[in-house]
Amino acid sequence: EIGARRLFRRRGLKQGGVEEVVTACVEMARLRIGALIVIERSMRLGDMIKREGVRMDAQLSSRLLMNIFYPKAPLHDGAVVISRGRIMAAxxxxxxAVAKGQNFGTRHRAALGITxxxxxxxxxxSEERGEISVAMKGELARALDxxxxxxxxxEIL
Known part of the structure; x- marks a missing residue:
């Protein structure tokens, strides 16, 4: 029986949540609006949310993500944290991360640091290049369509 069921549930996204993130990121890349979206998995990030950021606990939607990262919005600086398919904080x-030999900006270094x-x-x-990247385990996959x-x-979630 051990191993037959998952002891810990992943806190990632369901199919609809993936689509909301993809839609928002593609549109923000097109408009060159920078964004940093952290998707919690099995390791809780609650301590980080308590110390920094604004608690939200809102339904995940592409429109809300784009609104948060709009350059003149009060919450646009920093990262959004998604947990269990909900936007928990902004x-x-x-x-x-210390990116030796790499020319990464703060947003990409933050993505590498948390992973x-x-x-x-x-x-x-990236607001400079209009490029979408995914960070995981300290590695970065760049220029994703x-x-x-x-x-x-x-695949990951």
Missing amino acids: ACILPL QESDAVVVVV AARLRQVLN
């Missing part, structure tokens, strides 16, 4: 400050300290998956939209982003998130 404007979260993440630990920065070095947790099992979270992070989607980054909608189909590839969808595939990567579905």
Whole structure:
């Protein structure tokens, strides 16, 4: 019986949630709006949310994500944390990775930093390049289009 059932449930996204993230990221990349979206998995990120950021506990939607990251919005700086398919917090400050020999900005270094300290998956939209990347386990997959982003998130989550 041991191993027949999962002891810990993943806190990732269901299919609809993946589509909401993909839709928002593709549109933000097109408009060159930067974004940092942390998707919690089995390791809880609650301590990070308590110390930094604004608690939300809102239904995940592409429109809300785009609204949060709109450059003049009060919560646009920092990261959004998604847990159990809900937006739990916005404007979260993440630990920065030291990217030796890499030319990464703060957003990408933050994505790498949180994935070095947790099992979270992070989607980054670069406002400079209009490029979508995914960080996991301290590694970064760059220049993803909608189909590839969808595939990567579905495989991981």
